[in-house]
Amino acid sequence: xxxxxxxxxxxGRLPLYLRTLNYLIEEGYEIVSSHELGRRLGISPAQIxxxxxxxxxxxxxxxxxxxxxxxxxxxHILHVEGxxxxxxxxxxxxxxxxxxxxxxxxxxxxxxxxxxxxPAKIGQVVAGKVIHDVADMPRLICEHGIRIAIVAVPSSxxxxxxxxxxxxxxxxxxxxxPINISVPPGVQVQNIDPAVHLQRMTYYL
Amino acid sequence: xxxxxxxxxxxGRLPLYLRTLNYLIEEGYEIVSSHELGRRLGISPAQIxxxxxxxxxxxxxxxxxxxxxxxxxxxHILHVEGxxxxxxxxxxxxxxxxxxxxxxxxxxxxxxxxxxxxPAKIGQVVAGKVIHDVADMPRLICEHGIRIAIVAVPSSxxxxxxxxxxxxxxxxxxxxxPINISVPPGVQVQNIDPAVHLQRMTYYL
DNA sequence: TCTCTCTTGTGAAAGCAATCACATACTCCT
DNA sequence: AGGAGTATGTGATTGCTTTCACAAGAGAGA
Numbered sequence: 095x096x097x098x099x100x101x102x103x104x105x106g107r108l109p110l111y112l113r114t115l116n117y118l119i120e121e122g123y124e125i126v127s128s129h130e131l132g133r134r135l136g137i138s139p140a141q142i143x144x145x146x147x148x149x150x151x152x153x154x155x156x157x158x159x160x161x162x163x164x165x166x167x168x169x170h171i172l173h174v175e176g177x178x179x180x181x182x183x184x185x186x187x188x189x190x191x192x193x194x195x196x197x198x199x200x201x202x203x204x205x206x207x208x209x210x211x212x213p214a215k216i217g218q219v220v221a222g223k224v225i226h227d228v229a230d231m232p233r234l235i236c237e238h239g240i241r242i243a244i245v246a247v248p249s250s251x252x253x254x255x256x257x258x259x260x261x262x263x264x265x266x267x268x269x270x271x272p273i274n275i276s277v278p279p280g281v282q283v284q285n286i287d288p289a290v291h292l293q294r295m296t297y298y299l
Numbered sequence: 300x301x302x303x304x305x306x307x308x309x310x311g312r313l314p315l316y317l318r319t320l321n322y323l324i325e326e327g328y329e330i331v332s333s334h335e336l337g338r339r340l341g342i343s344p345a346q347i348x349x350x351x352x353x354x355x356x357x358x359x360x361x362x363x364x365x366x367x368x369x370x371x372x373x374x375h376i377l378h379v380e381g382x383x384x385x386x387x388x389x390x391x392x393x394x395x396x397x398x399x400x401x402x403x404x405x406x407x408x409x410x411x412x413x414x415x416x417x418p419a420k421i422g423q424v425v426a427g428k429v430i431h432d433v434a435d436m437p438r439l440i441c442e443h444g445i446r447i448a449i450v451a452v453p454s455s456x457x458x459x460x461x462x463x464x465x466x467x468x469x470x471x472x473x474x475x476x477p478i479n480i481s482v483p484p485g486v487q488v489q490n491i492d493p494a495v496h497l498q499r500m501t502y503y504l
Numbered sequence: 505t506c507t508c509t510c511t512t513g514t515g516a517a518a519g520c521a522a523t524c525a526c527a528t529a530c531t532c533c534t
Numbered sequence: 535a536g537g538a539g540t541a542t543g544t545g546a547t548t549g550c551t552t553t554c555a556c557a558a559g560a561g562a563g564a
Contacts, residue, residue, distance in 0.1 A: 103551075109498035113477060127511065135479055139511090140553055147513055155512040156560035173501045180497075187396035192493070194392050197477055201494035202501070241504055242497065266500035268493060272318060272402055274340055282500035286491055288397070288473060289406035292385075292447065293314035295471035295487040296378045296407065299446055308521075332541060344541090345523055352543055360542045361530030 100148045107145055108168055110135055115165040127158035174202030181240045183255050184247035185210040185225050188270055192244060193221040203242070207234055235262040242266045249273040305353045312350055313373055315340055320370040332363035379407030386445045386469070388460050389452035390415040390430050393475055397449060398426040408447070412439055440467040447471045454478040
């Protein structure tokens with residue numbers, strides 16, 4: 095039966111399911127079984143069925159899941175049916191790469207505001223967007239009603255940046271700074287630190 | 300008592316502990332308690348103590364942990380006492396950013412080989428390193444004894460790239476391509492896909 | 505129509521991970 | 535020197551996640 099209270103670990107797998115389903119659509123699949131989906135993801139079929147069962151019944155017994163239907167349902171569950179405007183703070187090498195990444199839009203995101211604190215960069219155009227002064231962040235983020243931000247500033251500036259974002263009603267932060275940031279309850283944070291990911295693997299080498 | 304068989308989820312937290320310990324060193328701390336460490340990481344003190352207990356006894360009752368000592372022990376456990384040479388495959392915007400990222404060396408990694416398949420890029424110098432032809436990957440990676448690679452190629456090329464890397468004895472892969480790659484047992488993979496991280500958060504918005 | 509095969513959705517069971525709580529031991533202060 | 539305060543390391547417990555196993559439903563072919 096549907097939504098009691100879904101474990102976060104389950105929510106974390108849904109985007110992976112969605113990503114794979116969209117590849118299946120491109121490949122022309124119309125129906126997929128939990129077995130095939132699990133094979134592609136390296137996840138057990140039972141886990142996929144159990145995960146989906148938190149949200150409803152999406153499959154047909156004896157057949158499997160309608161790929162397009164399940165994809166659209168997952169987009170609905172994840173609130174990525176439309177396109178979220180996203181603020182990017184920090185426009186160094188990484189910020190540039192993110193601003194030019196063309197994979198966001200089809201996944202439900204678009205970088206609409208870019209900020210930096212370097213006077214030499216402010217006013218420049220990156221990926222069709224003007225780089226704004228971080229000093230204007232509060233005003234612009236409020237005006238645009240931004241709820242999602244990507245932080246790509248140096249570690250030393252990360253916490254202060256996040257504090258400003260939180261005050262501007264940003265409620266989801268993707269943090270590329272290699273430092274632990276703290277946020278009030280109700281604000282989501284995801285961290286990406288390549289060194290942390292690499293060190294996790296070297297343990298096994 | 301020490302190493303029975305450590306859960307992967309515990310291994311995954313060690314780099315975070317290490318990262319925070321190194322910040323504590325910079326701040327001049329000499330001793331830290333599990334309570335303080337946990338406060339900074341958003342992790343319970345009990346969990347930190349339990350995690351560390353898998354590897355030995357590093358603290359002093361009544362006092363806490365010697366920050367430098369624990370840091371060095373974690374580096375030892377994670378096999379990042381030295382510097383691993385790393386191959387970077389794919390030198391687009393993201394590859395550039397990674398090549399120029401100066402945070403790797405102090406964490407135990409150095410990008411020593413860069414590859415791309417674009418004839419216009421091959422031979423160019425990025426971050427002091429020549430971009431090599433992917434066709435030369437097998438030879439160069441073997442010659443340098445590389446065990447770790449970062450994949451920053453388009454999704455369509457990711458699996459083929461990984462297959463080559465695995466044949467070259469690469470055993471740890473940090474994958475930035477937004478696709479699930481498959482590898483034989485014994486090869487570590489970590490995935491970084493910003494869209495997946497963002498979608499995980501939009502569920503709660 | 506009937507049977508065989510396939511696959512879902514889901515309680516129950518098993519397996520893991522996080523927290524609790526306390527014995528032990530170290531430090532600091534008087 | 536001794537007592538109060540503090541923090542570790544760890545068995546026991548609680549809570550969470552994954553896997554198992556099967557009833558029920560759907561389709562295909564005879």
